[in-house]
Every structure is written in structure tokens, then in C-alpha cells.
Amino acid sequence: MIENPIVIVGAGPVGLTAAEILTQQGIPVLVLEKNDSPNKEWRASTFHAGTMELLEPTGLADELLKRGLKAPKIQYRDRKTGLYAEFDTTLLKDETKYPFRLQCPQSTYTQVVYERLQQRPIANVRFNSEIIGISQDEECVTVKIQTPNGVEELQTPFVLGADGARSAVRKLIGMSFEGYTLEERFLLVGTPVGFDQYLPDLAYVNYISDPDEFLFILRVPEAWRLLFPVPASVSDEEALKDENLQLAFQRALNTNDTFPIVERMIYRVHQRVAGKFYDGRVILMGDAAHINSPLGGLGLNSGIHDAVDLSRRLIRVLSNENNANLQEELEVYSNVRRQVALNHVKEMTEKNTSLMKEKDPVYRLKMQQQMAEQASNPESAKKWLLRSSLISAVREQGIGEPPKATQNN
Numbered sequence: 001m002i003e004n005p006i007v008i009v010g011a012g013p014v015g016l017t018a019a020e021i022l023t024q025q026g027i028p029v030l031v032l033e034k035n036d037s038p039n040k041e042w043r044a045s046t047f048h049a050g051t052m053e054l055l056e057p058t059g060l061a062d063e064l065l066k067r068g069l070k071a072p073k074i075q076y077r078d079r080k081t082g083l084y085a086e087f088d089t090t091l092l093k094d095e096t097k098y099p100f101r102l103q104c105p106q107s108t109y110t111q112v113v114y115e116r117l118q119q120r121p122i123a124n125v126r127f128n129s130e131i132i133g134i135s136q137d138e139e140c141v142t143v144k145i146q147t148p149n150g151v152e153e154l155q156t157p158f159v160l161g162a163d164g165a166r167s168a169v170r171k172l173i174g175m176s177f178e179g180y181t182l183e184e185r186f187l188l189v190g191t192p193v194g195f196d197q198y199l200p201d202l203a204y205v206n207y208i209s210d211p212d213e214f215l216f217i218l219r220v221p222e223a224w225r226l227l228f229p230v231p232a233s234v235s236d237e238e239a240l241k242d243e244n245l246q247l248a249f250q251r252a253l254n255t256n257d258t259f260p261i262v263e264r265m266i267y268r269v270h271q272r273v274a275g276k277f278y279d280g281r282v283i284l285m286g287d288a289a290h291i292n293s294p295l296g297g298l299g300l301n302s303g304i305h306d307a308v309d310l311s312r313r314l315i316r317v318l319s320n321e322n323n324a325n326l327q328e329e330l331e332v333y334s335n336v337r338r339q340v341a342l343n344h345v346k347e348m349t350e351k352n353t354s355l356m357k358e359k360d361p362v363y364r365l366k367m368q369q370q371m372a373e374q375a376s377n378p379e380s381a382k383k384w385l386l387r388s389s390l391i392s393a394v395r396e397q398g399i400g401e402p403p404k405a406t407q408n409n
Contacts (some may be wrong), residue, residue: 002027242261
């Protein structure tokens with residue numbers, strides 16, 4: 001189909017998903033990762049129904065089901081007054097084979113895909129390899145790579161940038177990345193101790209409102225995770241100290257107990273979207289193209305959707321299916337995925353953040369009452385679940401569907 005492999009920059013979940021789909025169709029890939037292994041940090045941990053459906057043809061959905069926990073309920077709580085809204089994902093049982101959120105760390109997913117790629121001769125994953133230069137013409141892209149043995153240069157039909165929020169690929173093509181960064185940072189800490197023994201009837205996914213210190217509590221197979229904001233006045237080092245993490249657990253769970261800590265991570269929260277998701281034959285995916293607050297579990301999922309969408313388009317172009325036109329395919333990819341990032345992902349994450357940190361007590365109560373009414377009505381609850389699970393985004397925008405102009409020819 002092609003002589004030189006497609007270069008994918010970034011061996012995270014998004015880049016490896018693209019590699020998985022392309023190599024399954026006989027398209028060779030070279031994945032470049034600047035670190036010495038796939039990222040082992042747990043990071044994102046929710047796989048939505050819309051994502052499971054897209055991964056099903058690859059066999060990855062079944063692999064995730066073996067390793068993850070099914071979360072059938074999503075709770076909204078107030079730090080002082082307790083549970084005020086609960087969404088039952090089984091309302092989606094007639095809409096999808098996956099009427100739940102699947103809780104599984106992205107590091108587990110990344111390792112599964114990496115191991116599968118190792119079994120394919122046309123998949124080459126190179127670590128300690130950083131892209132430092134890109135030039136292109138209408139036919140191919142020339143990339144420069146910094147390796148432990150020096151600088152290498154090679155040609156490829158496409159470069160797929162899946163190298164995260166600080167994307168070298170995005171910077172090398174000079175693409176804008178407009179948006180904003182929150183003043184506060186988020187701290188994520190995990191423990192194997194069950195939170196449900198402190199908060200009765202706690203679900204696996206919980207958003208907890210508090211104007212001073214909102215919380216996000218969720219369960220993964222390895223641990224219970226607590227996410228909360230860090231004020232701008234507190235340094236990373238101070239926030240990550242054991243004694244302060246213990247205080248955070250104790251405040252969240254109303255206890256004096258101490259907890260073994262199995263993970264800790266602090267990071268800045270951004271809402272940014274690239275001006276365009278491609279330039280010529282260089283294409284952006286995942287956090288390289290759009291980043292958002294983790295409150296909603298949409299970042300990892302929308303990135304995987306990018307990978308599926310783009311891979312399907314490249315397969316169509318390279319196989320000359322229905323005379324697929326590269327420019328049209330990439331323009332539709334950029335427009336559709338950018339609109340999802342702006343109008344769907346950004347809206348959902350900002351709404352969740354606002355609900356959890358609203359300081360005005362009257363408006364906060366009003367927002368909570370609206371959420372409670374939505375959750376208690378099966379029809380409105382189902383509509384909310386279809387949207388939060390990304391099923392609506394897939395159905396409304398499509399994933400990898402041919403451009404209408406091509407379909408009409």
C-alpha cells in the first residue's frame with residue numbers, strides 16, 4: 001500500500017490507537033517516543049460507551065473489559081449536604097452494548113496496545129527518539145529525529161502528532177493553540193483503601209461540590225482516587241507532602257485515619273484547541289490538538305475518537321477507496337473533530353467544573369436542583385447520559401465518515 005511507514009509521534013493511548021488500527025489494515029507505522037517506555041502514569045481512567053463502541057472492531061474493547069471495572073452509576077454530591085443527583089447508566093441498555101463507564105487507567109490500555117503492536121512486523125515503536133524537524137511537500141514529509149546515536153532523517157507519507165499538550169509536532173508546524181489555563185492546579189492522589197466505608201453508597205464516579213475545595217472521587221481496579229484543586233499560593237512541593245495528602249483524605253472522608261498512598265500527581269488544567277488540526281500532511285490528534293479539564297473524563301476518550309476518525313480516513317485514502325481525496329478527508333477531520341472539542345468536550349467539562357466550584361450559595365443550590373431534576377427524569381437523564389458518554393457526539397458528527405462531496409459523486 002505504501003513503502004515508507006506512517007510516522008506517529010507519541011506512544012501514548014492516542015498514538016498507539018492509531019497505530020493499532022492502521023497496522024490491522026496492513027499499513028506500516030513507525031511510532032516515535034521521546035521517553036524510554038510507554039507512559040506508566042495512571043492519568044485518565046474512564047472509558048465511555050461511545051469509545052468502547054469505536055474500539056470494538058479492533059478487539060480492544062474486549063481487552064478493556066477484562067481489566068476494568070464497570071461503573072453503572074454517576075453521582076453528584078455536595079460536600080455538606082450529601083448526594084443530590086445520581087445518573088443510572090443502565091438507562092442506555094437499549095442504546096449500546098456498554099451501558100456503563102469502564103474504569104481502567106490509561107497506562108493499562110497503553111500497555112495492552114503496545115504489547116499487541118509488538119506482535120506485528122509492520123509496527124515499529126522506537127523509544128528515546130524525539131522529533132526535532134519537519135519539512136514537507138505535496139508528496140511526503142521529511143522528519144529529523146534526535147536519537148541516542150545522533151540525528152536521523154527519514155521520509156514518510158504522513159506525520160501524526162499525538163505527543164501531548166506540549167506537542168513538538170504542533171510547535172514545529174507553527175499551529176496556534178488558543179484558550180486559557182486555570183490559575184489553580186489539580187492534585188490527584190490514590191490509595192487502595194475503600195472510600196465507600198467512609199461515604200455510604202458511594203458510586204465509582206463522583207463529583208462533589210464545594211466552593212472552597214471541590215472533589216472528584218473515582219474508583220479504578222488498583223485504587224480509589226481523589227482529585228482536588230490546589231490554590232495558586234501553595235507550591236507543588238508543599239501540596240505533594242505526605243502530611244498534606246493525608247489531610248486531604250481526612251477532610252474528604254471525615255476521618256482521622258491515615259492512608260497508604262499508591263499514586264500522586266499534580267498538573268495544570270487547560271482549555272485549549274488548535275486553530276486547525278492539520279497542515280499539509282502533518283496531522284494533530286488528542287492533547288496535541290485539544291486539551292481540557294479532566295472533570296468529565298472526556299480528554300482521553302475524545303483523543304481516541306480522533307485516532308479512530310483519522311485512521312479510517314487515511315485507510316480510505318491509501319486504498320483509494322471510492323477515489324477518496326486526501327484534502328477533503330483532512331478538512332472534514334479537522335472541522336468535525338475541532339467542533340466536537342469546542343462545542344461538546346469544552347462545554348461538558350466547563351459545566352462540571354462550574355457546578356463543583358460555584359461560590360454563590362443561591363446559584364449553587366439552583367444548579368444542584370436542576371441537576372437533580374434532570375437525573376430523576378428518565379428521559380432527560382438518558383439524554384444527559386448519551387451526551388456525557390460521547391454517544392451523541394459520534395451519532396451527530398460521525399467518526400471517519402466520507403466527506404459528503406465524495407459521497408455525492
